[in-house]
Amino acid sequence: MDHPDLSAAPHTDDRARRPADAPADPYAPLGPLLAAEAAAEALPGGGVEAADLEQAVWLRLLELGGPPPEPDRWVRRAVRAEARAHARRIRSERPYGDPDAAGPPAQLRGVEELVLAAEQHRTVQAAVRRLPGRCPQVVTALMSRSDPTYREISRELGISQGSIGPLRSRCLGCLRTILNSRVGSPVRRGNAR
Template sequence: MLPVVGLRPAVAPFVAVLARRHRLDAEDLEQSVWLLVCERAAAGRLPGDVRSWLRSLALRECRRLTRTAERERLAAGRAACPAPAPSAEEEVLAERGRRALWAAVAALPGRCPGLLAALADAPGLTYGDLAGLLGIPRGSIGPTRSRCLSCLRTVLHGLRT
C-alpha cells in the first residue's frame, strides 16, 4: 500500500477548494493528482515531506488543468464563431478568379480539361474510377495529372504577368 493513501482525507478538502476556486471538477482534479502520486510512487521517488508535496502537486495540477480548460474554451469559441460573410467585392473577385481558372483549364491540350474537371468535381474518385470514367489507362492518370497541373501553372503564370 502506498504511504500517501492515508493522507487522502487531509488532502481531499484542499483539492476540493482548489477545484471550486478554479471552476474545475473536483473529482477530475483529485483523480489527476492521485495518478501523478501513483506514478511517482511506482518510480520510488516520493519526497520526505509527503503532505506539503501533495499540496504543491495539487496546486500545480490545478494550474495545468485550468490552462488546458482555458485553451479548450478558446478553441471552442473560435470554432463556434462563423467566418465573416465575404463582401460583394470579394465575391465578384472570387467569381472572376474561378472563371479565369476554368478558362485556362479549357485551353489546356489533350485530356487535361476532362481530367482536371473530373478531379475537381469528384475529389474522392480513385484512379481506377477515373480510368473507367475517362477511358484512360489507370497507370497514366498520375503522370497525366502532373503534366496537366504543370501546364496549368504555366498558363496561369502567363495570365498574371
C-alpha cells in the first residue's frame, strides 16, 4: 500500500483547521474594550498613561491562560486595580536627588517612627545628664537650637573660648562611650579618655 509523501504536502497552519465561525484570536474582542477602559482610567495629569494600563492588563490576561468567563467585567476590574496600584506606587516614590528622599515626609511617617525618634532623643538627653564635669553644660550648649558660636558658649559657661574645642572632643567621646555601652557614666574623677 502506498503512503502519501507527507513531506511534499503543502504546509497548513492552525487557521485552516479552525472552523469558519470560530474567531481567529479569542482575545481580539477584548482589545477595543480594554483600550476604552484604560483611556477612561488614565486621566490627564494622573501620572499613568493608558498604554501602560493596557500593557499591565494584557499581561494579567495572558497569565490567566485564556479569556475570562465574563470578559467585560473582568477587564473593567483589572484596569481599575492596575490604576489603583499605579497610584499607590506613585505616592510612595521619591525623585532621585530629592532632599526628602532619605525618608518619608513628617506627615506620612508612622506612629512607630515618631515613638522611636522620641525614645532616641530621651536616651541622648539622659546620657548627656550622666556626663562628667562640665560636659553636660557644654554638650547642651552645643545641641542648642540657636546654634551658638564658641564665643557665645564661652561667655555663657564662663570658660575660655580656646578650651571649648578640646573639652567638646572629650565630652563627645564620653557621650559616645555612654551611648554605645548604655551602662552608665564613666568615673567622675580624672580625665575622660
